[in-house]
Amino acid sequence: MNEVTRVEMAEFKIVHNPDTLVTSALGSCIGVALYDPELKIGGLAHIMLPDSSMARERSNPAKFADTAIEAMVEGLIKRGAECSRMEAKLAGGACMFSFAGKSPLMDIGEKNVAAARLILRGKGIRIVAEDTGKNYGRCAEFCCSTGKLKVKSLTRGDKEL
Amino acid sequence: MDIRELSPLQLDALKEVANIGAGHAATALSQLVHKKILIRSPRLGLLPVDEASQMLEDPEALVIGIYLVVRGDLSANVVLIFPHDDALALASMLLGKQPQSHEFPSPLDESALKEVGSIVTCAYLNALSQLIHISLIPSVPGLASDMSGAVIDRVLIELGQMEDYVLIIETELIDVSQKVMGYFMFLPHPSSIETILKAVGVAKM
Numbered sequence: 198m199n200e201v202t203r204v205e206m207a208e209f210k211i212v213h214n215p216d217t218l219v220t221s222a223l224g225s226c227i228g229v230a231l232y233d234p235e236l237k238i239g240g241l242a243h244i245m246l247p248d249s250s251m252a253r254e255r256s257n258p259a260k261f262a263d264t265a266i267e268a269m270v271e272g273l274i275k276r277g278a279e280c281s282r283m284e285a286k287l288a289g290g291a292c293m294f295s296f297a298g299k300s301p302l303m304d305i306g307e308k309n310v311a312a313a314r315l316i317l318r319g320k321g322i323r324i325v326a327e328d329t330g331k332n333y334g335r336c337a338e339f340c341c342s343t344g345k346l347k348v349k350s351l352t353r354g355d356k357e358l
Numbered sequence: 359m360d361i362r363e364l365s366p367l368q369l370d371a372l373k374e375v376a377n378i379g380a381g382h383a384a385t386a387l388s389q390l391v392h393k394k395i396l397i398r399s400p401r402l403g404l405l406p407v408d409e410a411s412q413m414l415e416d417p418e419a420l421v422i423g424i425y426l427v428v429r430g431d432l433s434a435n436v437v438l439i440f441p442h443d444d445a446l447a448l449a450s451m452l453l454g455k456q457p458q459s460h461e462f463p464s465p466l467d468e469s470a471l472k473e474v475g476s477i478v479t480c481a482y483l484n485a486l487s488q489l490i491h492i493s494l495i496p497s498v499p500g501l502a503s504d505m506s507g508a509v510i511d512r513v514l515i516e517l518g519q520m521e522d523y524v525l526i527i528e529t530e531l532i533d534v535s536q537k538v539m540g541y542f543m544f545l546p547h548p549s550s551i552e553t554i555l556k557a558v559g560v561a562k563m
Contacts, residue, residue, distance in 0.1 A: 206511065207408030222417040222507020225515055245408065245515050254522035260408060293512045294425050294500030305515055334508020336418060351420050351505050352462065 199342075207260040209242035209269045211276065215342040223289030225306035227262070227329070228337040229313050230286040231269060231322065232344040233278035239341040240269040246305075247312035262312040270320060285317050286346040286358050287327035288337045295332065306330065326358035359552050361404060361523050369402055371560045372527060372551070376400040376544060378489055379482040380529035383542055386481035387531060390474060391451055394534050403526040407518035410510075413526055417507025421445070422463065424475030425500045425513060428483065431492035432550040435513050436479050439506060440540040445471055448539075463503055472499040482542065490557035513545065521548060 204210050204220040212218055214237035220228055223243065232239040242265045246252070249261035258264035270280065290310035310329045317324055328335065328348045338347040346358040364372075380397045388395040403413050411417055422445035428434040440448065449467035450457040452474065463471065476499050483494040502509045517524045527544045546554065555561045 205408070206411055206514075222411065222505045222511065224502075224504070224508030224511040226511050245511070245518055251519060253520055256522065257408065260518070291508070293423075293502040293504065293509060305512065332502070334504040336505070351418070352503065 204241050204243050206243050207245050207257055209240055209259045209265055209272075211238065211240040211269065211272050212341050213238045213276075217341065218339040219337065221336045223335045223337065224291055224293045225289075225309065227287060227289040227306070227309040227313055228335070229262075229266060229269070229317075230288075230337070230339045230346050231266075231273060232284050232286075232339075232341070233273060233282050234284065234344055235282055236277055237341055237344075238273060238276055238278055239339055239344065240273055241337065241339045242266065242269050244309060244313070247308040262309060263316055266313065266316045266320075270322070280321050283322045284325045284344065285322050286325060286339075287313055287329050288335050288346060288348045288358070290329040291334060292330070292332055293334065328356055328358060359548055361521075361525055361548050361551060364404065364525075364551070368555055368560050369404075371555060371558050372525075373400050373402055375486065375489065375554060375558065376402075376527040376529060379485045379544070380531075380542055382485035383478045383482040383529075384531055386478050387474070387539075390477060391448065395539060396532050396534065398530040398532060400527050400529045403528065405524060405526070406522055407514050407524050410514050410524050410526060411507050413528065414506045414510060418505045420504070421506040421509060422471060422501065422503045423506070423509035424472060425502070425509075426475060426479050427497040428479075428494055429497070430495040432486075432494055432553055433547040434550055435516060435545040436482070436496070437510065437513050437543040437545070438475050438478065438540055439509065439543065440471075441538070442503065444539055445503075448474065468501050468503075472501050475499040475501070478542065482544070486554075490554060492553070492557065517545060517547065525551060
Protein backbone atom coordinates (compact mmCIF):
# COMPACT_ATOMS: atom_id res chain seq x y z
CA MET A 198 0.00 0.00 0.00
CA ASN A 199 1.37 3.37 -0.98
CA GLU A 200 0.79 5.67 1.95
CA VAL A 201 1.11 9.43 1.77
CA THR A 202 2.56 11.10 4.85
CA ARG A 203 2.39 14.85 5.40
CA VAL A 204 5.42 16.72 6.63
CA GLU A 205 4.40 19.94 8.41
CA MET A 206 6.54 23.01 8.91
CA ALA A 207 9.54 22.31 11.18
CA GLU A 208 9.14 18.56 10.88
CA PHE A 209 10.91 15.69 9.17
CA LYS A 210 9.68 12.19 8.37
CA ILE A 211 11.33 9.03 7.13
CA VAL A 212 9.50 6.35 5.13
CA HIS A 213 10.21 3.24 3.04
CA ASN A 214 9.32 2.23 -0.50
CA PRO A 215 6.56 2.53 -1.75
CA ASP A 216 5.40 5.42 0.46
CA THR A 217 5.31 9.08 -0.41
CA LEU A 218 6.12 12.17 1.64
CA VAL A 219 4.49 15.50 0.90
CA THR A 220 5.02 18.98 2.24
CA SER A 221 3.13 22.06 1.20
CA ALA A 222 3.73 25.75 0.88
CA LEU A 223 7.48 26.14 1.06
CA GLY A 224 8.17 29.85 0.81
CA SER A 225 11.43 30.91 2.39
CA CYS A 226 11.43 27.54 4.10
CA ILE A 227 13.45 24.81 2.46
CA GLY A 228 12.55 21.21 1.77
CA VAL A 229 15.43 18.74 1.98
CA ALA A 230 14.87 15.25 0.59
CA LEU A 231 17.39 12.47 1.29
CA TYR A 232 17.26 9.11 -0.45
CA ASP A 233 19.18 5.88 -0.27
CA PRO A 234 18.48 4.28 -3.68
CA GLU A 235 19.72 0.85 -2.62
CA LEU A 236 17.38 0.47 0.35
CA LYS A 237 14.72 2.74 -1.14
CA ILE A 238 14.19 4.70 2.03
CA GLY A 239 13.97 8.42 2.17
CA GLY A 240 13.38 11.37 4.42
CA LEU A 241 11.90 14.80 3.84
CA ALA A 242 12.41 17.84 6.09
CA HIS A 243 10.54 21.16 6.02
CA ILE A 244 13.12 23.52 7.52
CA MET A 245 12.49 27.12 8.65
CA LEU A 246 15.86 28.55 9.64
CA PRO A 247 19.51 28.07 8.66
CA ASP A 248 21.21 27.89 12.02
CA SER A 249 20.23 26.72 15.50
CA SER A 250 23.05 28.58 17.24
CA MET A 251 21.22 31.91 16.89
CA ALA A 252 17.99 30.81 18.52
CA ARG A 253 17.06 31.08 22.15
CA GLU A 254 14.79 28.06 21.99
CA ARG A 255 16.17 24.90 20.43
CA SER A 256 13.65 22.34 21.60
CA ASN A 257 12.69 21.33 18.06
CA PRO A 258 15.69 20.22 15.99
CA ALA A 259 13.58 20.00 12.81
CA LYS A 260 13.24 23.79 12.73
CA PHE A 261 16.88 24.44 11.79
CA ALA A 262 18.93 23.26 8.83
CA ASP A 263 21.91 22.11 10.87
CA THR A 264 20.01 20.10 13.46
CA ALA A 265 17.26 18.86 11.14
CA ILE A 266 19.65 17.39 8.58
CA GLU A 267 21.77 15.90 11.34
CA ALA A 268 18.75 14.21 12.92
CA MET A 269 17.35 13.01 9.61
CA VAL A 270 20.69 11.53 8.51
CA GLU A 271 20.97 9.76 11.86
CA GLY A 272 17.47 8.38 11.46
CA LEU A 273 18.30 7.06 7.99
CA ILE A 274 21.58 5.51 9.15
CA LYS A 275 19.71 3.77 11.98
CA ARG A 276 17.55 2.15 9.32
CA GLY A 277 20.62 0.94 7.44
CA ALA A 278 21.25 3.77 4.98
CA GLU A 279 24.74 5.06 4.27
CA CYS A 280 25.86 8.64 3.66
CA SER A 281 27.99 7.59 0.72
CA ARG A 282 24.91 6.26 -1.08
CA MET A 283 22.55 9.06 -0.08
CA GLU A 284 21.30 11.54 -2.64
CA ALA A 285 19.92 14.92 -1.66
CA LYS A 286 17.37 17.09 -3.46
CA LEU A 287 16.42 20.58 -2.40
CA ALA A 288 13.32 22.68 -3.04
CA GLY A 289 12.19 26.06 -1.72
CA GLY A 290 14.24 28.82 -0.16
CA ALA A 291 12.49 31.55 -2.13
CA CYS A 292 12.53 35.25 -1.43
CA MET A 293 8.79 35.89 -1.30
CA PHE A 294 8.72 39.66 -0.89
CA SER A 295 10.83 42.24 -2.59
CA PHE A 296 11.16 45.58 -0.85
CA ALA A 297 12.71 48.78 -2.07
CA GLY A 298 14.90 48.92 1.04
CA LYS A 299 16.54 45.57 1.63
CA SER A 300 17.16 44.48 5.19
CA PRO A 301 19.65 41.74 6.00
CA LEU A 302 16.71 39.51 6.87
CA MET A 303 15.33 39.61 3.37
CA ASP A 304 17.44 36.80 2.03
CA ILE A 305 16.50 34.24 4.66
CA GLY A 306 15.48 31.85 1.88
CA GLU A 307 18.90 32.17 0.30
CA LYS A 308 20.53 31.55 3.68
CA ASN A 309 18.47 28.42 4.15
CA VAL A 310 19.65 27.08 0.79
CA ALA A 311 23.29 27.94 1.51
CA ALA A 312 23.14 26.32 4.95
CA ALA A 313 21.58 23.12 3.61
CA ARG A 314 24.22 22.83 0.87
CA LEU A 315 27.06 23.37 3.32
CA ILE A 316 25.80 20.85 5.86
CA LEU A 317 25.17 18.18 3.22
CA ARG A 318 28.59 18.72 1.70
CA GLY A 319 30.14 18.41 5.18
CA LYS A 320 28.55 14.98 5.50
CA GLY A 321 29.69 13.91 2.06
CA ILE A 322 26.14 13.70 0.73
CA ARG A 323 25.71 14.54 -2.95
CA ILE A 324 23.11 17.10 -3.99
CA VAL A 325 21.80 15.65 -7.23
CA ALA A 326 19.12 18.22 -8.01
CA GLU A 327 17.56 21.39 -6.70
CA ASP A 328 14.82 23.88 -7.46
CA THR A 329 15.50 26.76 -5.11
CA GLY A 330 15.49 30.54 -4.82
CA LYS A 331 13.50 32.91 -7.05
CA ASN A 332 10.33 34.45 -5.67
CA TYR A 333 7.60 31.83 -5.62
CA GLY A 334 6.25 29.20 -3.26
CA ARG A 335 6.52 25.47 -3.85
CA CYS A 336 4.98 22.21 -2.71
CA ALA A 337 7.05 19.03 -2.75
CA GLU A 338 6.11 15.39 -3.18
CA PHE A 339 8.84 12.82 -2.55
CA CYS A 340 8.26 9.32 -3.84
CA CYS A 341 10.31 6.68 -2.03
CA SER A 342 9.86 3.99 -4.66
CA THR A 343 11.68 6.07 -7.28
CA GLY A 344 13.46 8.81 -5.33
CA LYS A 345 11.80 11.42 -7.54
CA LEU A 346 10.93 14.77 -6.04
CA LYS A 347 7.97 16.47 -7.67
CA VAL A 348 8.00 20.22 -7.13
CA LYS A 349 4.73 22.02 -7.75
CA SER A 350 4.05 25.72 -7.81
CA LEU A 351 0.90 27.73 -8.42
CA THR A 352 2.57 30.32 -10.57
CA ARG A 353 5.45 28.60 -12.39
CA GLY A 354 4.20 25.14 -13.19
CA ASP A 355 5.54 21.79 -11.99
CA LYS A 356 8.95 20.16 -12.18
CA GLU A 357 10.29 16.71 -11.50
CA LEU A 358 13.71 16.41 -9.93
CA MET B 359 8.31 38.24 28.69
CA ASP B 360 6.90 34.82 28.00
CA ILE B 361 3.78 35.29 25.94
CA ARG B 362 2.52 31.87 26.95
CA GLU B 363 1.77 33.36 30.36
CA LEU B 364 -0.58 36.10 29.19
CA SER B 365 -3.69 36.21 31.38
CA PRO B 366 -7.25 36.19 29.97
CA LEU B 367 -7.55 39.87 30.95
CA GLN B 368 -4.39 40.74 29.04
CA LEU B 369 -5.52 38.80 25.99
CA ASP B 370 -8.84 40.66 26.12
CA ALA B 371 -7.01 43.96 26.32
CA LEU B 372 -4.95 43.07 23.24
CA LYS B 373 -8.10 42.05 21.43
CA GLU B 374 -9.77 45.35 22.25
CA VAL B 375 -6.76 47.34 21.05
CA ALA B 376 -6.79 45.31 17.82
CA ASN B 377 -10.52 45.86 17.46
CA ILE B 378 -10.08 49.62 17.56
CA GLY B 379 -7.22 49.48 15.06
CA ALA B 380 -9.14 47.21 12.71
CA GLY B 381 -12.22 49.44 12.89
CA HIS B 382 -10.16 52.32 11.53
CA ALA B 383 -8.56 50.06 8.93
CA ALA B 384 -12.01 48.98 7.69
CA THR B 385 -13.15 52.60 7.47
CA ALA B 386 -10.09 53.47 5.40
CA LEU B 387 -10.77 50.57 3.05
CA SER B 388 -14.46 51.55 2.80
CA GLN B 389 -13.49 55.02 1.70
CA LEU B 390 -11.13 53.64 -0.91
CA VAL B 391 -13.65 51.31 -2.51
CA HIS B 392 -16.86 53.30 -1.79
CA LYS B 393 -18.40 50.25 -0.21
CA LYS B 394 -19.33 49.39 3.33
CA ILE B 395 -16.64 47.23 4.92
CA LEU B 396 -17.17 45.68 8.33
CA ILE B 397 -14.96 43.71 10.66
CA ARG B 398 -15.43 40.57 12.65
CA SER B 399 -14.22 40.48 16.21
CA PRO B 400 -10.45 39.81 16.17
CA ARG B 401 -9.18 36.28 16.58
CA LEU B 402 -6.14 35.77 18.78
CA GLY B 403 -3.78 32.93 18.02
CA LEU B 404 -1.05 32.17 20.53
CA LEU B 405 0.81 29.36 18.82
CA PRO B 406 4.19 27.73 18.37
CA VAL B 407 5.78 29.44 15.36
CA ASP B 408 5.87 26.21 13.39
CA GLU B 409 2.13 25.64 13.88
CA ALA B 410 1.05 29.20 13.18
CA SER B 411 0.39 28.58 9.50
CA GLN B 412 -2.45 26.34 10.65
CA MET B 413 -4.42 29.56 11.24
CA LEU B 414 -4.79 29.57 7.46
CA GLU B 415 -7.77 27.75 6.06
CA ASP B 416 -5.92 26.39 3.05
CA PRO B 417 -2.14 26.85 2.90
CA GLU B 418 -2.16 26.10 -0.83
CA ALA B 419 -4.84 28.64 -1.77
CA LEU B 420 -3.73 31.33 -4.20
CA VAL B 421 -3.68 34.66 -2.40
CA ILE B 422 -2.11 38.06 -2.59
CA GLY B 423 -0.25 39.06 0.55
CA ILE B 424 0.97 42.52 1.44
CA TYR B 425 3.62 42.68 4.11
CA LEU B 426 4.82 45.63 6.19
CA VAL B 427 7.31 45.84 9.00
CA VAL B 428 6.45 48.21 11.83
CA ARG B 429 9.13 50.04 13.78
CA GLY B 430 9.13 52.89 16.28
CA ASP B 431 7.83 52.34 19.81
CA LEU B 432 6.64 48.88 18.78
CA SER B 433 8.17 46.16 16.63
CA ALA B 434 5.59 44.23 14.72
CA ASN B 435 4.75 42.66 11.38
CA VAL B 436 1.59 43.34 9.46
CA VAL B 437 0.27 41.03 6.76
CA LEU B 438 -2.85 41.60 4.71
CA ILE B 439 -4.10 38.53 2.90
CA PHE B 440 -6.64 38.81 0.09
CA PRO B 441 -8.04 35.89 -1.90
CA HIS B 442 -6.45 36.22 -5.34
CA ASP B 443 -9.56 37.09 -7.36
CA ASP B 444 -10.81 39.53 -4.75
CA ALA B 445 -7.44 41.28 -4.79
CA LEU B 446 -7.57 41.65 -8.57
CA ALA B 447 -11.14 42.96 -8.37
CA LEU B 448 -10.01 45.42 -5.73
CA ALA B 449 -7.14 46.61 -7.90
CA SER B 450 -9.43 47.01 -10.91
CA MET B 451 -11.88 49.02 -8.86
CA LEU B 452 -9.14 51.39 -7.72
CA LEU B 453 -7.69 51.76 -11.18
CA GLY B 454 -11.13 52.33 -12.72
CA LYS B 455 -10.91 49.47 -15.20
CA GLN B 456 -12.98 46.41 -15.96
CA PRO B 457 -12.02 43.47 -13.78
CA GLN B 458 -10.04 41.00 -15.85
CA SER B 459 -9.47 37.41 -15.09
CA HIS B 460 -5.78 36.94 -15.61
CA GLU B 461 -3.49 34.74 -13.67
CA PHE B 462 -1.03 37.33 -12.40
CA PRO B 463 -1.54 40.85 -11.17
CA SER B 464 0.03 43.40 -13.53
CA PRO B 465 2.71 45.73 -12.16
CA LEU B 466 0.03 48.41 -12.00
CA ASP B 467 -2.30 46.10 -10.04
CA GLU B 468 0.54 45.31 -7.66
CA SER B 469 1.27 48.93 -7.14
CA ALA B 470 -2.41 49.70 -6.41
CA LEU B 471 -2.63 46.81 -3.96
CA LYS B 472 0.52 47.86 -2.14
CA GLU B 473 -1.03 51.29 -1.78
CA VAL B 474 -4.15 49.69 -0.30
CA GLY B 475 -1.92 47.80 2.13
CA SER B 476 -0.17 50.98 3.14
CA ILE B 477 -3.32 53.03 3.63
CA VAL B 478 -5.15 50.35 5.58
CA THR B 479 -2.12 49.60 7.76
CA CYS B 480 -1.54 53.28 8.47
CA ALA B 481 -5.17 53.65 9.58
CA TYR B 482 -4.71 50.70 11.94
CA LEU B 483 -1.43 52.03 13.32
CA ASN B 484 -2.74 55.58 13.68
CA ALA B 485 -5.60 54.34 15.83
CA LEU B 486 -3.09 52.46 17.99
CA SER B 487 -0.79 55.47 18.23
CA GLN B 488 -3.59 57.74 19.39
CA LEU B 489 -5.01 55.20 21.78
CA ILE B 490 -1.81 54.41 23.62
CA HIS B 491 0.30 57.46 22.76
CA ILE B 492 3.13 55.83 20.92
CA SER B 493 4.83 56.52 17.64
CA LEU B 494 4.76 53.87 14.91
CA ILE B 495 6.49 53.84 11.54
CA PRO B 496 5.48 51.35 8.84
CA SER B 497 7.94 50.21 6.17
CA VAL B 498 7.22 50.33 2.46
CA PRO B 499 4.93 47.43 1.57
CA GLY B 500 6.12 44.22 -0.07
CA LEU B 501 3.76 42.08 -2.16
CA ALA B 502 3.64 38.39 -2.97
CA SER B 503 1.12 36.58 -5.13
CA ASP B 504 1.33 32.91 -4.22
CA MET B 505 0.03 30.13 -1.98
CA SER B 506 -0.94 31.51 1.41
CA GLY B 507 1.36 29.18 3.38
CA ALA B 508 4.39 30.32 1.42
CA VAL B 509 3.41 33.97 1.81
CA ILE B 510 3.09 33.71 5.57
CA ASP B 511 6.16 31.57 6.27
CA ARG B 512 8.54 34.42 5.55
CA VAL B 513 6.83 36.48 8.24
CA LEU B 514 6.78 33.63 10.75
CA ILE B 515 10.45 32.96 10.14
CA GLU B 516 11.29 36.52 11.02
CA LEU B 517 9.59 36.06 14.40
CA GLY B 518 10.76 32.46 14.77
CA GLN B 519 14.43 33.37 14.71
CA MET B 520 14.25 34.41 18.32
CA GLU B 521 11.02 32.99 19.68
CA ASP B 522 9.21 29.69 19.71
CA TYR B 523 5.76 31.18 20.19
CA VAL B 524 4.03 33.87 18.24
CA LEU B 525 0.90 35.94 18.83
CA ILE B 526 -1.23 36.54 15.77
CA ILE B 527 -4.11 38.99 16.01
CA GLU B 528 -6.26 38.46 12.98
CA THR B 529 -9.26 40.48 11.89
CA GLU B 530 -11.51 39.52 9.00
CA LEU B 531 -12.63 42.33 6.74
CA ILE B 532 -16.09 41.52 5.43
CA ASP B 533 -18.64 43.25 3.24
CA VAL B 534 -22.33 43.74 4.04
CA SER B 535 -23.21 40.33 2.64
CA GLN B 536 -20.73 38.79 5.13
CA LYS B 537 -18.37 37.82 2.35
CA VAL B 538 -14.72 37.88 3.44
CA MET B 539 -12.73 40.54 1.59
CA GLY B 540 -9.46 39.90 3.30
CA TYR B 541 -7.58 39.32 6.51
CA PHE B 542 -5.57 41.82 8.49
CA MET B 543 -2.92 40.14 10.61
CA PHE B 544 -0.95 41.95 13.27
CA LEU B 545 2.03 40.10 14.74
CA PRO B 546 3.72 42.06 17.52
CA HIS B 547 7.14 41.04 18.88
CA PRO B 548 6.92 39.79 22.48
CA SER B 549 8.70 42.87 23.86
CA SER B 550 6.11 45.04 22.14
CA ILE B 551 3.22 43.12 23.62
CA GLU B 552 4.51 44.28 26.98
CA THR B 553 4.59 47.88 25.74
CA ILE B 554 0.95 47.68 24.67
CA LEU B 555 -0.14 46.08 27.94
CA LYS B 556 1.69 48.72 29.97
CA ALA B 557 0.05 51.50 27.98
CA VAL B 558 -3.43 50.16 28.64
CA GLY B 559 -2.64 49.50 32.30
CA VAL B 560 -2.68 45.71 32.48
CA ALA B 561 1.04 44.97 32.42
CA LYS B 562 1.02 43.10 35.73
CA MET B 563 0.56 39.37 35.30
